[in-house]
Amino acid sequence: MTILDVKSFAAGQWVDTDSSARDIYSAITGEVIARAGNLTLDVTGMLDYGRQVGGPALRAMSFHDRARMIKALAVHLGQHKQALYDLSFATGATQKDHLIDIDGGIGTMFVFASKGRREMPDDTIYLDGELEQLSRNGSFMGHHVCTSLQGVAVHINAFNFPVWGMLEKLAPTLLAGVPAIVKPATATCYVTEACVRIMLESGILPEGALQLVSGGLGDMLDHLTNQDVVSFTGSADTALKLKSAPHILQNSIRFIAEQDSLNASVLGPDAVAGTPEFDLFIKEVCREMTTKAGQKCTAIRRIFAPQAQAEAVISALSDRLAKTVVGDPRDAATHMGALVSLAQKRDVLAKAEILSREAERVFGDPDGFAVMGADQGAFVPPMLYHCADPDQAEHIHAVEAFGPVSTVMPYRDLDHAISLVNRGQGSLVASVITHDPEVAREVTVGSAANHGRLYFNNRDSMKESTGHGSPLPHMVHGGPGRAGGGEEMGGVRGVMHYMQRTAIQGSPALLTQIGNRWVPGAPQVTHHPHPFTRSFDDLDIGDTLKSDPREITLDDIETFAHFTGDTFYAHMDEDAARRNPFFPGRVAHGYLLLSFAAGLFVQPDEGPVLANTGLDKLRFLKPVSAGDSIHVHLTVKQKTPRNDDYGEVRWHVTLFNQDAEMAAEYELLTMNAYS
Numbered sequence: 001m002t003i004l005d006v007k008s009f010a011a012g013q014w015v016d017t018d019s020s021a022r023d024i025y026s027a028i029t030g031e032v033i034a035r036a037g038n039l040t041l042d043v044t045g046m047l048d049y050g051r052q053v054g055g056p057a058l059r060a061m062s063f064h065d066r067a068r069m070i071k072a073l074a075v076h077l078g079q080h081k082q083a084l085y086d087l088s089f090a091t092g093a094t095q096k097d098h099l100i101d102i103d104g105g106i107g108t109m110f111v112f113a114s115k116g117r118r119e120m121p122d123d124t125i126y127l128d129g130e131l132e133q134l135s136r137n138g139s140f141m142g143h144h145v146c147t148s149l150q151g152v153a154v155h156i157n158a159f160n161f162p163v164w165g166m167l168e169k170l171a172p173t174l175l176a177g178v179p180a181i182v183k184p185a186t187a188t189c190y191v192t193e194a195c196v197r198i199m200l201e202s203g204i205l206p207e208g209a210l211q212l213v214s215g216g217l218g219d220m221l222d223h224l225t226n227q228d229v230v231s232f233t234g235s236a237d238t239a240l241k242l243k244s245a246p247h248i249l250q251n252s253i254r255f256i257a258e259q260d261s262l263n264a265s266v267l268g269p270d271a272v273a274g275t276p277e278f279d280l281f282i283k284e285v286c287r288e289m290t291t292k293a294g295q296k297c298t299a300i301r302r303i304f305a306p307q308a309q310a311e312a313v314i315s316a317l318s319d320r321l322a323k324t325v326v327g328d329p330r331d332a333a334t335h336m337g338a339l340v341s342l343a344q345k346r347d348v349l350a351k352a353e354i355l356s357r358e359a360e361r362v363f364g365d366p367d368g369f370a371v372m373g374a375d376q377g378a379f380v381p382p383m384l385y386h387c388a389d390p391d392q393a394e395h396i397h398a399v400e401a402f403g404p405v406s407t408v409m410p411y412r413d414l415d416h417a418i419s420l421v422n423r424g425q426g427s428l429v430a431s432v433i434t435h436d437p438e439v440a441r442e443v444t445v446g447s448a449a450n451h452g453r454l455y456f457n458n459r460d461s462m463k464e465s466t467g468h469g470s471p472l473p474h475m476v477h478g479g480p481g482r483a484g485g486g487e488e489m490g491g492v493r494g495v496m497h498y499m500q501r502t503a504i505q506g507s508p509a510l511l512t513q514i515g516n517r518w519v520p521g522a523p524q525v526t527h528h529p530h531p532f533t534r535s536f537d538d539l540d541i542g543d544t545l546k547s548d549p550r551e552i553t554l555d556d557i558e559t560f561a562h563f564t565g566d567t568f569y570a571h572m573d574e575d576a577a578r579r580n581p582f583f584p585g586r587v588a589h590g591y592l593l594l595s596f597a598a599g600l601f602v603q604p605d606e607g608p609v610l611a612n613t614g615l616d617k618l619r620f621l622k623p624v625s626a627g628d629s630i631h632v633h634l635t636v637k638q639k640t641p642r643n644d645d646y647g648e649v650r651w652h653v654t655l656f657n658q659d660a661e662m663a664a665e666y667e668l669l670t671m672n673a674y675s
């Protein structure tokens, strides 16, 4: 059998292994299948290349350009994923596991691509939060902006997800405009290398955007600067060692850590045997124990059941686990494959031994356990423990056996369950299977602070729920304390880990130019033709229409009231309206004002404005009575291309009364055709 030489990709060149390379073993046969590592790898050259070649190229692209690039990469990977499936079996993973790692990674890229287009501007500066008025008259304002870090992101990944682990970090990094150097765990780096090769050979990425270290990183981390980021997934020991290095601390180098986690799942007090929730719980726990042979950072390690249900839980779980076929992951009949290596198997068994000091094993005996035809493989059976006294236990709440190992524990009441869940001292996720909204609220109040994610499921959501163990690109992944204190993904939040937030203070005109978004008080240009006659491209930020005035009559108010059915007393009953502290007497409907505003600013002919798609931030500021007159200012606030045919224009709309007081303010969204 040929042994794969797993290469690195440094400064635009594939680099071979050298004599220092480490052997990599098949999880199924225990044979050496690959080698990785090269002591002479020029790690500082890689950093320079990323900073000088990849960074500038990515920063020249807008968020939308980068999002399109990420989508193209995802499409390309989807077309070539069979090669990754084929390689991944040797990691011990089944075809179902591949769907989580490989398809899950590609899916994550699609979500980031979509969020980049929909939630970020077609620009290189991202505006964070709202404008802040810092002075009485609004001539000095503040805004937070986020810009790309000017260094590289070093991604150090765990062995369990050679593809997803890379892509879930890579997508937000590239969207942020930062080049990445990926260092996969050596045990499964041959799969990552193949994935990197597919991406590089696609020609979709700019030069320098992605480099790969297969094997050791050398002293790369000692050459990082404050513009670089380390994002790490793996063991708490390695995380501590790396993040506490003096160079990292002295230079305040960002270090995102995702590490061991004693995730819990709670069977709600209401979810007794016989309810749909009980069956769902058994299914979820069993799935989490056996998927990827339990080698998931989010897997359920601690199972909490109401005291009276503990026996039923053990019995139902044991029955279900007994049906789990452990075997060669290439065999379609196999439910659970192997651990990644014999070294990992030794580690899992040693940790299970520690758990057995406080808990009794009630299912699965690893002694003499073997899979026919693969007796050198890293196979273990699912192992279920029962710890009758979780209050006294220490190891159960602290030792992560990174395999199909979990412990059932009884709880007295919900407060007790919450305190036990929190003994994980910070976890990535906890799940609660309950149909009782009060339980969900109490667990959230009592334990959300200890978790990066809480997952509730019951009969109403079970058909569509995504699973306790699945981190989703839309939601944050990471957890406090033992889980590393890091956070990844969570949509655009995940992009911000690779950008610098800066408070910008200045005049409205300067802030408008910096952010490409009109700020009240900045110049308004009124001499152009009507903005509704101009295409998306022809409109400039700040272009403004100032309408003629229109008087509001009592007849208008009554006609509108009867036409719409909105005969609320504030519009129809003078005495009642006067008794209301907000109104001087009968007033015009807010929606009447909006309708009249549209009548004042639209240009009726067929033209580039295709549709009105919404209103944001509507505020009625001053009542308008019969006899008052209103006029409108309509200003182009922001422009965002949406597809090949049209883009979204966000207009700032202000309604004034005859005394130039603001009566209402809102943002109007339209879709406008390109020229």
Ligand code: NDP
Pocket (backbone or CB within 6 Å): 156, 157, 158, 159, 160, 183, 184, 185, 186, 187, 215, 216, 217, 233, 234, 235, 236, 237, 238, 239, 242, 258, 259, 260, 261, 296, 297, 298, 347, 400, 401, 402
């Ligand atoms: P490690 O912490 O040993 O390795 C994680 C990553 O760090 C790997 O890429 C590894 O590379 C790298 N690394 C190790 N030492 C250094 C160093 N000195 N400098 C730079 N990089 C380094 O974890 P493992 O993947 O071996 O898993 C061990 C345990 O970690 C598991 O048994 C499990 O308990 C836990 N784990 C937790 C995960 C989670 O997400 N919660 C995920 C995976 C593991 P290399 O492989 O080349 O050593």
